[in-house]
Amino acid sequence: MIIMNQRMIKRISLLIAYVLAIYIVFPDNAYGMHIMEGFLPFNWAAFWWIAMIPFVIAGVRSIKKTVTLYPNLKMLLGMAGAFAFVLSALKIPSVTGSCSHPTGVGLGTILFGPAAMTVLGMIVLIFQALLLAHGGITTLGANTFSMGIVGPFVSYGIYRGLKKLGAPQWLSIFMAATLGDLMTYVTTSIQLGLAFPAASGGVMASVLKFMSIFAFTQIPLAISEGLLTVMVFNILTAYSQKELQVLTAFTGKALSSIKRGVKA
């Protein structure tokens, strides 16, 4: 009986220690997952830089094409980048009670399309590294790959796919923003796992470790961001039809379907 009690006490105290440790280590407000400067070994940092470049070139090409047709849209893109930076500095209450910062991946992708988002995402990440000390220069490749390439393309694919299946507007926006954020975090975990395989279990074990640890901040962040994006779009479709129409230059059909959705 006494032994049982001791075991129970030990188990409970371990649980309390674990919960306390989590609360001490995790900050009150969670940013999107930026890999910090110097965290990736040189080879992996170089690998992700090289992996990022073709996407950036494609993005630059697509922007150039749009901008030669509509020169005023260059200003709009620049300001959209500034908007994304400011948005990421604001706090939203997370569903678990702490605060998190929106990434703007879902919102930007639905408005500007994934190709433009790759370039904008990269530039915003440079500014976040140099002005806010989030992320870094050597890890810019890896961060751009997760937040500027995987996130936007997943968001866009889900948004278009769900629209085609006839899902309601709010659901496709919510899923696009939430799953875009979640995939960003999964990608970052994979990047970290690949760079630091565990001594026992290798890459997979390491990826799972990172995913389960960062789930504490990233899953609530993704859900909050999904909710926020839906609310922003509700206001935009109600009051800014004309402006949304301008953006069809970037995404083609995606936004004209928003208009139809409102009329119906």
Added chain:
Amino acid sequence: MIDIDSYAYSNNLKTVHPAEKSVFTMMTMVVCLTATTVITPLIVLAIMAGGIVIKAGIPARVFVKLMLVPLSFLLISVLTIAFSVSTNPAGFWLAQTIHGLTVGIHYPDLITAVHLFLRSLGAVSCLYFLALTTPMTEIITVLHKLKVPVIITELMVLIYRFIFVFMETATTIRRAQLSRSGYVSMKSSFRSLSRLSSALLGKVFVKSQELYNALAARCYSGEIRVLTKKRPVSLRNYLMITGFEIPLILLNLLWR
């Protein structure tokens, strides 16, 4: 409004040529990342801290505070690498078994984690050296010289300018919302923030059209030309950079 930015314009190294500072930063960072010893990152950290606090004249308090910014990510990730969970208790260096599940540290993982911790701190100090001594506009000039596509540098100029405009607008709107209890509950915070975002986005559309009109009235032809300040190129600085880097590289190569 952004601390790092205001120090970049007001430090003692702001007249040094931006290319020199960038070369120094990037070389040291690469040396720090390729280090196999624990000593190199510590030396890098010391050099950069000296450069930032003594040469650039940035208060030590500011530097220490900045070094703490990435600490939460660093601690979480390093601990994640060090600890592992397994059903097989063999091979652990330090472990605790509960219900057949073993939580513990493998010795090689611990070494990786300690190395990583120091290396990241060293690299972060390099990043701060560049960020705290070089204004963004000059970094953009360096990128332009490196033949980064014009569209990217031009977007950077625009974004840099409008970050401050929108930051001010966002702060004003947020203050107004706060003073009207806009953030008292979770529901109202979501409502306030979504209104803030869409109001800001509305401003984005209006301002960008205004900027385009203003530029078009001044013969805008698709390229924004900006005058850059000429900074003196100093041979002494380049010699100093080589003087710092060669011993570090040698240390990396020889200490194996």
